[in-house]
Amino acid sequence: MAASLSLTDVNLHFGGVKVLQDVSMNVAPGVIFGLVGPNGAGKTSLFNCISGHYKPSSGSITIDGTEVLGSAPSRLSRLGLARTFQHPALQLHSTVLENVLLGGHTRLPGGPLPWALRLPFTARAEDEMRSEALELLDRAGLGWAAGKPADELSHGLHKGIELWRALLSKPSLLLLDEPAAGLSHAEVEQLISTVKRVRDEQDITIVIVEHHMGLISALTDQVVVLDHGRKLMEGTAAQAQSDPRVIEAYIGKDAADDAA
Numbered sequence: 099m100a101a102s103l104s105l106t107d108v109n110l111h112f113g114g115v116k117v118l119q120d121v122s123m124n125v126a127p128g129v130i131f132g133l134v135g136p137n138g139a140g141k142t143s144l145f146n147c148i149s150g151h152y153k154p155s156s157g158s159i160t161i162d163g164t165e166v167l168g169s170a171p172s173r174l175s176r177l178g179l180a181r182t183f184q185h186p187a188l189q190l191h192s193t194v195l196e197n198v199l200l201g202g203h204t205r206l207p208g209g210p211l212p213w214a215l216r217l218p219f220t221a222r223a224e225d226e227m228r229s230e231a232l233e234l235l236d237r238a239g240l241g242w243a244a245g246k247p248a249d250e251l252s253h254g255l256h257k258g259i260e261l262w263r264a265l266l267s268k269p270s271l272l273l274l275d276e277p278a279a280g281l282s283h284a285e286v287e288q289l290i291s292t293v294k295r296v297r298d299e300q301d302i303t304i305v306i307v308e309h310h311m312g313l314i315s316a317l318t319d320q321v322v323v324l325d326h327g328r329k330l331m332e333g334t335a336a337q338a339q340s341d342p343r344v345i346e347a348y349i350g351k352d353a354a355d356d357a358a
């Protein structure tokens with residue numbers, strides 16, 4: 099079931115540097131939610147707080163009402179969270195299929211002992227997961243790449259592999275960190291239709307950090323704009339793009355005044 103995500107007064111400090119200040123937002127189940135803002139605004143840091151890679155200094159983060167502030171990524175993964183990274187984090191010498199299969203490990207049954215003993219049910223579960231991963235790759239038009247080492251593929255395909263790896267975990271909450279970064283126009287168009295298809299076919303909530311405003315406009319129901327670690331505004335992508343505070347944050351006050 100699609101998850102709800104709620105942040106209340108999240109603060110993140112590194113020494114004296116205030117990276118996030120009192121950030122609050124609510125993401126309803128089933129929406130596609132955008133997190134935008136200029137370089138250095140704190141978008142990836144906020145993702146890292148949600149996914150357990152950074153520990154906020156204070157505040158509250160709940161998934162479906164369960165407090166998860168400071169939880170380890172492994173616990174968050176068991177609660178249904180999956181994410182991709184701005185720079186794809188792949189095992190470059192492993193095959194595409196092996197990379198995608200890593201996303202399925204939280205769904206495999208049993209503890210370490212049955213897997214160490216290779217009990218029959220573990221082999222069956224592994225076979226089923228492998229078939230599911232191959233089917234995902236086939237549907238994405240990537241079946242031909244399943245047996246290739248990841249380092250033989252392009253940057254655009256690496257981004258795709260990360261997405262399919264995250265989806266194999268059957269997440270209820272998916273965080274996509276700059277999924278369009280470095281993609282060609284055609285690849286961005288394909289990404290937009292893939293994310294739409296995922297949202298239509300799965301019960302899932304998606305949060306996207308992205309600079310590509312075309313993608314944000316095409317996909318999101320709602321956005322939050324961050325600037326200097328604070329929430330500047332929230333609304334639709336169209337409202338954000340025409341908000342004078344957002345324009346000023348992106349291009350500076352003098353340029354915004356000249357453009358007015």
Ligand SMILES: Nc1ncnc2c1ncn2[C@@H]1O[C@H](COP(=O)(O)OP(=O)(O)OP(=O)(O)O)[C@@H](O)[C@H]1O
Pocket residue numbers: 112115117135136137138139140141142143144
């Ligand atoms: N581990 C860290 N230690 C110290 N400062 C950090 C750390 N991680 C992030 N920061 C600082 O936090 C601020 C926000 O960075 P962040 O990467 O979250 O911004 P962003 O909005 O994602 O930027 P971009 O769009 O360029 O990716 C930056 O000033 C960055 O240097």
